[in-house]
Amino acid sequence: MAADGALLELREVVAGYAEAEVLRGVTLAVRAGEIACIIGANGAGKSTLLRTVFGLLTPRQGTIRFAGEEIGGRPSTQVLERGIGYVPQGRCNFPAMSVEENLEMGAYLRRDARVREDIEALLTRLPMLAGKRRDPAGTLSGGQQQILEMAIAQLLHPRLLMVDEPSLGLDPRMVEIVFDTILAINRAGTTILMVEQNAKKALAVSHRGFVLELGRNRFEGTGQELLDNPDVRQHYLGS
Amino acid sequence: MALLEVRGLVKRFLGVTAVDHVDLAVEPGELVSLIGPNGSGKTTLFNCVTGYLAADGGRVTFRGHDLTGAPPHRVARLGVSRTFQQVSVFGRLSALDNLLVFLQQHQEERLLARLLRTPGLRRLEAVAVERARRLLDLVGLGAKAEAPAGSLSYGQRKLLAFAGALMPDPELLLLDEPAAAVNPTMINQMKEHILALHREGKTVVLVEHNMDVVMDISERVVVLDHGQKIAEGPPEAIRRDPRVVEAYFGR
Numbered sequence: 001m002a003a004d005g006a007l008l009e010l011r012e013v014v015a016g017y018a019e020a021e022v023l024r025g026v027t028l029a030v031r032a033g034e035i036a037c038i039i040g041a042n043g044a045g046k047s048t049l050l051r052t053v054f055g056l057l058t059p060r061q062g063t064i065r066f067a068g069e070e071i072g073g074r075p076s077t078q079v080l081e082r083g084i085g086y087v088p089q090g091r092c093n094f095p096a097m098s099v100e101e102n103l104e105m106g107a108y109l110r111r112d113a114r115v116r117e118d119i120e121a122l123l124t125r126l127p128m129l130a131g132k133r134r135d136p137a138g139t140l141s142g143g144q145q146q147i148l149e150m151a152i153a154q155l156l157h158p159r160l161l162m163v164d165e166p167s168l169g170l171d172p173r174m175v176e177i178v179f180d181t182i183l184a185i186n187r188a189g190t191t192i193l194m195v196e197q198n199a200k201k202a203l204a205v206s207h208r209g210f211v212l213e214l215g216r217n218r219f220e221g222t223g224q225e226l227l228d229n230p231d232v233r234q235h236y237l238g239s
Numbered sequence: 240m241a242l243l244e245v246r247g248l249v250k251r252f253l254g255v256t257a258v259d260h261v262d263l264a265v266e267p268g269e270l271v272s273l274i275g276p277n278g279s280g281k282t283t284l285f286n287c288v289t290g291y292l293a294a295d296g297g298r299v300t301f302r303g304h305d306l307t308g309a310p311p312h313r314v315a316r317l318g319v320s321r322t323f324q325q326v327s328v329f330g331r332l333s334a335l336d337n338l339l340v341f342l343q344q345h346q347e348e349r350l351l352a353r354l355l356r357t358p359g360l361r362r363l364e365a366v367a368v369e370r371a372r373r374l375l376d377l378v379g380l381g382a383k384a385e386a387p388a389g390s391l392s393y394g395q396r397k398l399l400a401f402a403g404a405l406m407p408d409p410e411l412l413l414l415d416e417p418a419a420a421v422n423p424t425m426i427n428q429m430k431e432h433i434l435a436l437h438r439e440g441k442t443v444v445l446v447e448h449n450m451d452v453v454m455d456i457s458e459r460v461v462v463l464d465h466g467q468k469i470a471e472g473p474p475e476a477i478r479r480d481p482r483v484v485e486a487y488f489g490r
Contacts, residue, residue, distance in 0.1 A: 020390050041422050042379070042394030089393055089420075141277045169324060169419050171276045171448050173489035197394065197422050238423030238451075 006065075007032040007191050008053065008084075008160055013062035013072070015052045022048040024215035025062070030160070030208070035182070035192040037223070039199040039236055040212035046195040047089055049212065050162045053193075054086045055079040067159070080109060085158030089165050089195075091145035095138025099129055099148060102137045106152030115155070122151050125184070128177075143174030147181055154185065161185060163194040167201070179205055199237050203227050211236055242267040242302060242442050243288070243411055249296035250283050250466075257283040259466035260297070265411075265444060270437045272445045272453040274477075275463035276487055281446045282324060284463070285413050289321050290314045301411065315345045320409030324416045326400040330389025334380055334399055337388045338371035339364075341403035367406075374402040377432060379425055394420040401429065411442045418449040430456055450488075454478060462487065 006029035016022040022045045030036045038046045051057050053064055055076040064072035071079055076086075093102045103122065107115040123130040128144055129151060137148060146166055153161055166182060167175045175198065183205060186192050196202035203209045206223035211232060219232055226232045233239055241264035250258040258280040265271050273281050286292040288299050290311040299306040306314055328337050375381050378398035383391060388399060401417050414433075418426045426449065433443055434456055447453050453460060453474065460477040462470040464486040470477060477483055 017390060020386075039422070042398060042420070042425060043383075043392045047392060143277060165420060169277070169416060169448070171487060172450065173487065174277060175448075176489060197420055199423055235424055236422065238427045 005031045007067060008193065009063075009065045010049075010053070011063045011065075013049075013052065013064060014060045015048060015057045016060070017048075017057070021060075022215055023052060023059075026212070026215065026217050028210050028217050028220065030191060030193050032159070032191055033186075033189070034207035035186050035194070035205060036208040036210065037199075037202040037206040038193070038195045038210045038212055039197070039202065039226075040218075041236070044212040045215040046212050047164050050086060050088075050164055050193070050195060053079070053162065054084065077109070080156060080158075083157070083159035085153035085156060085161040087146075087149045087153050087161070087163045087166070089168065091142065091149060093137045093145060093148055093152065096136055098134050099137055099140070100133045102148060103152055103155060106155040109156060118155055122154065126151055126181070141174070143170045143178060146170065146174075146178050150181060150185065154190070158190060160191045160193060163192065165195055165197060167196060167198045175201070200227065203237075240303065241265060242269075243444070244300045245284070245288065245297065246299075247297035248284065248287055248294055248299065250280075250287055250292060251295050256466050258287065258294075261463070261466070261468050263461060263468070265442055267442055268437070268440045270433070270443045270445070270456060270458050272447060272457040272460045272474075273463065274447070274453055274460060274487060275469075279463040280466040281463055282415055283466075285321060285415055285444075285446065288314070289319060289413065312344065315407070318407075318410035319413065320345065320404045320407050320411070321413035322400050322404045322415050322417055324419070326393075326396045328388035328391070328396050328399055331387055333385050334375060334388050334391065335368070335371050335384040337399060338374060338403050338406050339367055342367055342371075342406040345407035345409070371402075371406065374405055375399075377428070378402045379428075394422065397421055398425065405432075405436075409441070411444070412436065414443065414445045414447070416447055417445070418447055418452050426452060 008030040011027050013023050013026045026049060040046055052059055055074050058073040063070055066082055103119045126147060129148055132140060166178050182192055203223040203226050209223050209226040210217050211219035243265040245263040248258050248261045275281055287294040290309050293308055301317055304317055372384060375384050378401060380398060397420050404412060417429060430452055437443060457474050460474050461468060462483050469486060470480045470483050
């Protein structure tokens with residue numbers, strides 16, 4: 001039975017590395033159109049969850065369904081083609097290539113002729129990148145690189161964009177800009193699943209939040225419900 | 240006399256002056272935060288102080304020793320310990336062994352003692368192992384002591400590096416964004432521990448974007464923008480300083 005309107009649905013997913021079992025039975029559903037975030041202690045399995053959905057790890061048990069189709073264990077290229085984008089933790093673009101070339105790399109899987117148009121449209125929406133289109137990506141600030149990574153992911157028009165710690169290492173002003181960018185991507189129709197340690201800020205902009213603990217989902221609710229939950233506040237929000 | 244004194248420090252990269260004639264004096268026992276936008280020169284300043292980069296101008300003294308141009312190991316052995324934004328761990332060594340390696344980097348090699356495995360050395364090792372276990376507990380990695388560091392998540396590696404910087408019981412601790420990628424509850428514990436070190440009389444300089452941390456625990460905040468010091472003062476004053484709001488906090 002599929003959860004109502006679920007775009008991504010994990011059921012009892014178990015996954016890990018070698019002998020280390022990181023996910024120990026995660027069940028969660030992200031509905032189409034929403035912003036969902038995952039919070040939790042360091043080592044709870046948040047990044048591993050995104051990596052498993054993206055096909056970088058094969059689930060040992062359980063099912064991962066995207067738009068009704070089982071995708072667990074499929075290679076990342078197939079996951080991408082089905083409409084899931086992924087921006088991993090830390091910035092990892094091609095530092096010696098220009099911003100524009102990085103965007104072209106993002107469209108590598110596309111065979112249509114509209115790539116150029118899409119890149120121009122993205123640059124129009126992101127003036128911060130437009131002014132640096134010929135600069136090597138490695139010379140951008142951390143925040144600009146984060147926005148570039150999200151722009152690259154959008155070139156494949158994902159239905160779901162997964163972002164791992166978008167605010168990592170950014171100054172307060174840049175954090176606002178990055179979150180605003182995520183909101184804008186969502187408003188344009190893309191479902192978001194993000195992992196954040198800036199938990200209060202992430203929950204404040206999320207329709208739904210999940211708390212992961214030792215590889216299992218422990219709490220779930222709207223962003224506001226989790227912000228108001230005393231247990232969540234004490235153990236995961238630090239207040 | 241200031242414990243750490245930076246005078247007229249200049250560091251240029253190609254055409255860019257990353258650190259532009261910065262003066263910074265840190266008194267013994269002080270807890271100072273260094274804030275500023277990404278790219279304002281905070282990490283570069285740390286790198287010049289700890290010998291990872293050679294400054295293009297200015298002087299750095301620590302406890303009266305001239306550190307200008309001194310290599311990192313000499314800086315470390317004088318009692319300066321630091322963390323890095325980009326953590327690197329020895330992935331195949333256990334978390335515990337990683338901490339012992341951190342410690343070794345701060346000690347003079349006593350090769351003969353090591354070869355002979357003298358009782359004194361074994362005693363020191365036992366003390367170090369106990370300290371390492373205590374620090375792992377402190378950062379919530381007690382259960383991971385024997386796990387290869389490569390199996391830890393990014394956030395856990397950050398916590399391991401924080402513990403590592405504390406291993407040598409340094410006189411001066413330079414922390415570069417210790418709270419980034421760390422969950423809020425653990426950040427609170429980290430704050431408590433930094434305050435405990437401060438009460439013990441240790442000197443701490445903290446680079447951090449998490450204002451809950453900076454404003455709660457700092458005695459003094461120094462603000463850099465485009466490589467220059469634009470403000471300095473107690474946290475409440477810095478929060479209201481129009482230049483800082485403009486350059487850093489934004490709306």
